[in-house]
Amino acid sequence: MDIKSKLSLLSSPLGGSAAPVARGPEVLTALRQRMQELLAASGRPTTSERPEPASSDLERSDLPFVAEAHERGSIWVRRQVLAPSTHVGRIPLEAARDACPEMLALLALDPDVGTCDPSGALFLDTETTGLGGAGSVAFLVGLGAFDARGRLVLEQLLLRAPEDEAALLDYLVGRLEQASLLITYNGKTFDMPLLGCRFVMHRIPAPKAIPHLDLLHVARRLHKERLGQCRLISLESGVLGFERQEDIPGGEIPPLYGHYLRTGDSSALWPVVEHNALDVMSMAALMGLYGEPVTALHAGDLVGLAKTLKRARALDQAHRVADRALELGAGPMARLLRGQIAKARGEKGRALADFEQLSREVDDARVRLELAKLYEHYVKQPLKALDMVALGTGERPEQTKKRRERLMLKCSKLQDKQH
Numbered sequence: 001m002d003i004k005s006k007l008s009l010l011s012s013p014l015g016g017s018a019a020p021v022a023r024g025p026e027v028l029t030a031l032r033q034r035m036q037e038l039l040a041a042s043g044r045p046t047t048s049e050r051p052e053p054a055s056s057d058l059e060r061s062d063l064p065f066v067a068e069a070h071e072r073g074s075i076w077v078r079r080q081v082l083a084p085s086t087h088v089g090r091i092p093l094e095a096a097r098d099a100c101p102e103m104l105a106l107l108a109l110d111p112d113v114g115t116c117d118p119s120g121a122l123f124l125d126t127e128t129t130g131l132g133g134a135g136s137v138a139f140l141v142g143l144g145a146f147d148a149r150g151r152l153v154l155e156q157l158l159l160r161a162p163e164d165e166a167a168l169l170d171y172l173v174g175r176l177e178q179a180s181l182l183i184t185y186n187g188k189t190f191d192m193p194l195l196g197c198r199f200v201m202h203r204i205p206a207p208k209a210i211p212h213l214d215l216l217h218v219a220r221r222l223h224k225e226r227l228g229q230c231r232l233i234s235l236e237s238g239v240l241g242f243e244r245q246e247d248i249p250g251g252e253i254p255p256l257y258g259h260y261l262r263t264g265d266s267s268a269l270w271p272v273v274e275h276n277a278l279d280v281m282s283m284a285a286l287m288g289l290y291g292e293p294v295t296a297l298h299a300g301d302l303v304g305l306a307k308t309l310k311r312a313r314a315l316d317q318a319h320r321v322a323d324r325a326l327e328l329g330a331g332p333m334a335r336l337l338r339g340q341i342a343k344a345r346g347e348k349g350r351a352l353a354d355f356e357q358l359s360r361e362v363d364d365a366r367v368r369l370e371l372a373k374l375y376e377h378y379v380k381q382p383l384k385a386l387d388m389v390a391l392g393t394g395e396r397p398e399q400t401k402k403r404r405e406r407l408m409l410k411c412s413k414l415q416d417k418q419h
Helices: 003-011 025-042 054-060 101-108 111-115 162-178 187-201 215-227 232-240 250-263 266-291 299-311 315-327 332-344 348-361 365-377 382-391 397-418
Strands: 066-070 073-082 121-128 138-146 152-158 181-184 212-214
Touching: 066 162, 073 162, 073 266, 101 111, 101 212, 101 215, 101 266, 101 299, 121 162, 121 187, 121 250, 121 266, 138 162, 138 187, 138 266, 152 162, 152 266, 162 187, 181 187, 181 215, 181 266, 187 212, 212 215, 215 232, 215 266, 215 299, 232 266, 250 266, 299 315, 299 332, 315 332, 332 348, 332 365, 348 365, 365 382, 365 397, 382 397
Parallel strands: 121 181, 181 212
Antiparallel strands: 066 073, 073 152, 121 138, 138 152
């Protein structure tokens, strides 16, 4: 068919030759009507059957979000006031409000955390459309903060349409600026950089910097030796004593939000909303646990705690925790650590006793190295130190050679004195 023939078909709707010629808007009306008929015949949803815009979607759904008007647009908010007695597993949420800031600072290896009032902390967790990058958006932001009566108020912000993002971010800046301390789980690496990109995209000034306690870093120091992978859900089970029921895997969350944007089916977001709420509550429980950890942690985790306190140079506390770990049956690792802490405190006699006891229990080059040093410099018995070197101290060959030569020289001088 030549171009002239093709153009002639436009004189009637969809190429019909018997219909009268339609002009202007009438052509578009006829085209739309015919498209509706074709879509209906194919089983695909027609325009009239598609969900209405997202505002009415939420109004008609059972999602407990309400619209609030703000300067830059509308935000959709869900708020829950949780009773102080609410627990996640064995830990009450109110414990976070009374957490010891000095202990939190030691575990975070961040002195600034110790200057903050935990009752003014803001817990933050995001659900996003991807794993980061300029195109990722936080479509659900979970927040938690204590009110004047000491109750944790759980607040969730839902991005019901892309055009509302600026309003959500603007509101979030205000909440961050009210807080004394920010609490996240992997927020230093993920949540806050992503939100920072979104602030820039919308030309919203970033909130003022406040101390940030990322609980993932603390969790790795305390629990990695025992639990391995330190996902939040793993800590709930292995540390808090809580098992989620029918939780949604993280990889399924972005597709559910995409489904909502395409179809308006807000009920699909229910599992995501509940997942996010539990994340915030679990962070509060962990903060409460870490604020007074000695009596509540597993014996194996106390070793990680003692090691962290030693790294923070809180040696007296570290020694008490190592003692407690040994009492609870933490085993050789706790004894090794207690000996190292005693040595760092200048209590070389106590350190020597721990290392000698340990050498009878385990075959560990680290223990022999500690004994070689103490035998040489503390008890002045180079021959014993040489025995440790002969058994292997785990040092590099050149270091071992240097230590052996020095000890042999000391042994020779000692023999000369005796004769």
